[in-house]
Every structure is written in structure tokens, then in C-alpha cells.
Amino acid sequence: MKFSTVATFEKRKQADLLAIPFWKVKKKVEAASTVSDFKAYAKVPLELKDFKGSEGEIVTVYPQNGNKEKRYVLLGLGDKDKLTVESLRRAYAKLVSFCQSKKDVKDLNLLLPQGSELTENSVAQGVAEGLLLSNYSFDKLKHDSLKKDPAQFIEKVIFIGASKKELAIANKAQAICEGVYTARDLVNGNADDVTPQTLASTARSLAKKFPSIKTTVFDKKRIEKEGMDLLLAVSRGAAVDPAFIIMEYKGAPKSKETTVVVGKGVTYDTGGLNLKPTGSMETMKSDMSGSATAFGTIVAAATMGLKANVTAVVAATENGIDSNSYKPGDVYSSYSGKTVEIGNTDAEGRLTLADALAYSVKKLSPTRVVNFATLTGAMVIALGSETTGMMTNDESLAEKFSEAGEATFERVWRLPLFKEYRDQLKSDIADINNIGGRDAGSITAGIFLQEFVEKTPWVHFDIAGTAYLSKARRYNPKRGTGVGVRLMIEFLENLGKKTAKA
Ligand code: BES
Ligand code: ZN
Ligand code: ZN
Numbered sequence: 110m111k112f113s114t115v116a117t118f119e120k121r122k123q124a125d126l127l128a129i130p131f132w133k134v135k136k137k138v139e140a141a142s143t144v145s146d147f148k149a150y151a152k153v154p155l156e157l158k159d160f161k162g163s164e165g166e167i168v169t170v171y172p173q174n175g176n177k178e179k180r181y182v183l184l185g186l187g188d189k190d191k192l193t194v195e196s197l198r199r200a201y202a203k204l205v206s207f208c209q210s211k212k213d214v215k216d217l218n219l220l221l222p223q224g225s226e227l228t229e230n231s232v233a234q235g236v237a238e239g240l241l242l243s244n245y246s247f248d249k250l251k252h253d254s255l256k257k258d259p260a261q262f263i264e265k266v267i268f269i270g271a272s273k274k275e276l277a278i279a280n281k282a283q284a285i286c287e288g289v290y291t292a293r294d295l296v297n298g299n300a301d302d303v304t305p306q307t308l309a310s311t312a313r314s315l316a317k318k319f320p321s322i323k324t325t326v327f328d329k330k331r332i333e334k335e336g337m338d339l340l341l342a343v344s345r346g347a348a349v350d351p352a353f354i355i356m357e358y359k360g361a362p363k364s365k366e367t368t369v370v371v372g373k374g375v376t377y378d379t380g381g382l383n384l385k386p387t388g389s390m391e392t393m394k395s396d397m398s399g400s401a402t403a404f405g406t407i408v409a410a411a412t413m414g415l416k417a418n419v420t421a422v423v424a425a426t427e428n429g430i431d432s433n434s435y436k437p438g439d440v441y442s443s444y445s446g447k448t449v450e451i452g453n454t455d456a457e458g459r460l461t462l463a464d465a466l467a468y469s470v471k472k473l474s475p476t477r478v479v480n481f482a483t484l485t486g487a488m489v490i491a492l493g494s495e496t497t498g499m500m501t502n503d504e505s506l507a508e509k510f511s512e513a514g515e516a517t518f519e520r521v522w523r524l525p526l527f528k529e530y531r532d533q534l535k536s537d538i539a540d541i542n543n544i545g546g547r548d549a550g551s552i553t554a555g556i557f558l559q560e561f562v563e564k565t566p567w568v569h570f571d572i573a574g575t576a577y578l579s580k581a582r583r584y585n586p587k588r589g590t591g592v593g594v595r596l597m598i599e600f601l602e603n604l605g606k607k608t609a610k611a
Contacts, residue, residue, distance in 0.1 A: 165203035197235025288409025296589025346434030372403030381454030398576035487550030
């Protein structure tokens with residue numbers, strides 16, 4: 110999607126559609142733009158009660174003088190005094206699905222709503238994000254149906270009368286959404302296509318594309334040499350080799366601060382010898398969503414030229430099943446030296462993350478470590494698909510991420526890591542067990558991870574419920590959402606702002 114501006118309403122060029130925003134002011138519907146007299150177009154729809162101005166409501170009118178656009182779309186935004194960035198995202202996502210249903214709509218002339226409580230910048234951001242996040246579909250695996258019914262995307266959006274700043278904000282949203290699309294594509298791809306080697310080569314090609322990115326990949330031999338025996342244990346049942354991927358983005362070369370983003374990269378989770386039953390395995394190509402978020406964050410940062418240092422770390426492997434699989438009851442050692450009794454081979458994510466986290470804190474001198482993982486089914490039970498679970502050893506990180514969650518509407522909710530939960534992970538043969546029973550399943554997984562970060566400020570996001578949707582919702586498509594990318598960028602940008610002020 111390409112954004113541009115035109116100075117005035119009169120100077121606008123031809124497009125497939127003109128979108129005119131309307132909102133409700135004390136129950137009366139009013140045009141949210143005054144560059145021309147739009148009320149006339151809404152007269153009949155309002156009289157017939159075909160248009161009420163509710164959020165995302167759409168009515169098409171066909172102007173007599175339709176020489177620039179054949180269609181005008183009246184787009185409802187809901188109550189003017191309740192307008193938020195999120196309500197704009199939702200309303201403009203509805204506009205995109207309307208355009209996609211029309212099949213011939215590629216270029217939009219668009220009027221930004223003016224005169225609400227929101228700043229002009231926030232309006233531009235909400236509108237652009239709503240358009241961008243919903244202008245996505247994953248069709249790589251379709252052949253015949255795509256020929257008959259090709260996916261329709263919006264290619265050009267022209268903001269009428271918008272300032273340079275508003276355009277810059279839309280372009281920044283575009284850069285961030287490149288990261289979201291990257292994450293979604295990686296999650297949606299076939300597990301047999303998105304293997305640890307695919308993740309490694311994606312990381313390598315990103316380093317080729319962006320001079321600000323440096324990629325290092327450890328192959329199986331190097332992983333053995335490093336002593337990442339937990340990652341190796343998980344990978345034993347798979348036909349594909351594991352890969353340990355480090356992707357460094359340097360946007361603030363003079364600063365010593367680095368945020369390490371560790372992502373769970375289990376490219377398929379069968380459960381291993383503790384095999385998952387039918388009904389629980391079918392979505393498990395999404396078990397690398399955490400790594401997709403880490404990659405997406407790097408792509409977004411590099412595309413927008415974010416002034417911060419971010420390193421993505423992914424211990425990628427499949428959790429397959431084979432006569433060589435790692436065994437429940439056996440003990441394996443981690444990169445940190447701690448030994449782990451395997452209570453269940455389906456609790457594999459925390460094993461791979463343990464090695465990735467231990468390596469990160471030992472070798473990458475991070476200021477803070479943030480990890481994203483589709484870690485526990487218990488998380489889906491607790492918070493569903495609306496909210497990501499957050500666990501952390503740092504109060505200030507909790508606060509900052511809660512704020513970033515509100516701003517992006519990638520909302521997070523904190524769960525405690527009280528030390529008393531550690532008892533559930535006791536082992537009488539090793540330092541720790543990888544399972545802690547059904548009670549507080551998401552928390553004991555978090556407690557397990559914490560053992561491998563020690564004192565480093567750290568946040569764990571369990572995205573088991575939010576990374577993959579069984580139904581499209583608002584501006585999120587069905588399947589991979591790319592959750593976490595916008596959250597991370599918002600957090601990193603705010604860090605910069607706060608240090609600049611201090
Ligand atoms: N990848 C799963 C968690 C998951 C479940 C993600 C549903 C998304 C949707 C993870 O590896 C897993 O299987 N966890 C087990 C842990 C248990 C054996 C302690 C679980 O949650 O059942
Ligand atoms: Zn599992
Ligand atoms: Zn898993």
C-alpha cells in the first residue's frame with residue numbers, strides 16, 4: 110500500500126473510491142470533514158435510516174458528477190467524543206474489507222477525520238494502521254481458486270489535504286506493518302516449508318537486504334560444541350537439523366543498550382513421544398510464532414530505521430517423533446549447566462528457550478531480554494485470544510509494556526512469578542523438572558524460564574492464545590496475527606523518548 114497526499118479536495122485525481130468519514134455528535138450524524146459539503150450525500154441514507162454513523166458502518170452512494178470517483182463511501186466512525194486510535198483502526202479495517210469485496214477497488218481517495226479530541230497525528234496513525242493491518246491475505250498455498258478469484262489489495266491511498274507529518278506517520282505505520290506481514294507469513298507457511306533452515310536463510314537474506322542487520326547461524330555441529338543439549342534433545346525426533354539464529358540490528362551504534370528478543374522457534378510441535386492427540390496438533394505449525402515476532406520486530410526496526418539496538422535470538426527446531434526422540438524421564442543438561450528432568454516431551458518450548466535465554470544473558474550482554482513464545486495451552490484457557498500473558502522480574506518493564514499494550518491494542522496482562530511456585534518444578538534426579546503439573550501451568554512455565562535469565566531484567570510473553578486466530582477478527586486475519594511486533598516497536602520507541610527527555 111502506497112500513501113501519498115494531495116493539497117486540496119479540488120485537486121484530487123481519479124480513484125476507484127472516495128471515503129468520507131461521518132461521526133455522531135449528540136446522536137446526530139455529521140460529516141467528519143469540512144473540505145466540501147458532504148451532508149448532501151448522506152441525506153437520503155439518513156432519512157431512510159440506512160446509515161447511522163456507527164463505527165465501521167458503510168453506505169455507498171453514486172455521485173451525479175462522479176468523474177473523479179464512481180463511488181463515494183460514507184464511513185461511520187461512531188461517537189465523535191469516543192473516537193480513539195483503536196476505533197479508527199477498526200472502522201478503516203471495515204473499509205478495506207468492503208473494498209476487497211468489490212474486486213475493482215485499488216486506489217482510494219481519503220479524507221482524514223478532523224476536529225476530534227485526538228491529535229491529527231493519532232488520527233493518521235489509527236487510519237493508516239487499520240488500512241494496513243487488514244490489507245493482507247495469505248494465498249501462497251492456493252492455486253486453482255486464486256485464478257478464479259484473485260485476492261484484491263488496496264494499492265494506493267491518497268490523503269486529501271494531509272500534512273507532511275501525517276504522511277510521515279502513515280509511512281512509519283507502513284514500515285512497522287512490513288514486520289507484521291513478515292511475522293504472519295512465517296506463521297502461515299507450511300511447517301515443511303518453514304523449517305529451522307528456512308528461518309536461518311530468512312535471517313541471512315534480511316542481513317543482505319539491510320546493512321544494519323548482521324546474522325549469525327550456528328548449525329548442529331556448532332550447537333553441539335556450544336553445549337546446547339536441551340535444544341539438541343528436542344531436535345532428536347526431527348528429520349531436519351536445529352539452527353541457532355542470532356540477528357543483530359544496530360540502529361544506535363553509539364549506544365551500549367541492547368534489547369534481546371528471544372522467540373520460540375518450534376517449527377512444528379507434535380508433542381514428541383508424549384504425542385499430542387488429534388485436535389491439538391493441527392495448528393502446531395504456529396509454534397514458531399515467537400520467532401516470527403522476533404524476526405518481524407527486526408524487519409520493522411530496519412525498515413523504519415529505528416534508533417535502538419535489537420537482537421533477535423531463535424533456537425529453532427521441530428519437535429518431531431522418531432525412534433531417536435528424546436525420552437520422558439531422562440535428564441539433559443542446559444547451556445547454563447543446569448540439568449533438566451524431562452517430565453513431558455510436549456513441554457519442549459521452555460527447553461529450547463532455556464538454552465536461548467542462557468546463551469543471550471551470557472554472551473550478548475543485553476540491557477534487557479524479552480521473549481515471545483506460544484508456550485502453554487493454559488494461557489489460552491486463562492486469557493483467550495484477546496490478551497497476551499506477561500511475566501517479568503522487573504516492575505518498570507511491566508509498566509512500560511502495559512502502556513505499549515494499551516497504545517497498540519496488543520494488550521498484555523501480568524501473571525505473578527511468586528517463588529513459591531518453584532516447588533512445583535522440583536526434581537529428585539535433576540536440578541529442575543520441565544513440567545509443574547496442571548495448576549498454574551503458564552506460571553510454572555514462566556518460573557522455569559526465569560531460572561535461565563537469573564538477574565537480567567526480563568519479560569516473558571506467552572502468546573499461545575494471541576498468535577494464531579481460528580477466525581478473522583477486526584484488522585487481524587485468520588491464522589497468524591504477527592502479535593508482538595507492534596508492541597515491541599512501541600516499547601522500543603518509548604525507551605528512546607524517555608532517555609531523550611531525561
Ligand atoms: N506449543 C504448546 C503450547 C500451545 C498450546 C500453544 C495450544 C498454542 C496453543 C506447548 O509446547 C505445549 O504443548 N505445552 C504443554 C505443556 C504441558 C505438557 C506442561 C501444554 O500446554 O499442554
Ligand atoms: Zn509442546
Ligand atoms: Zn510447543
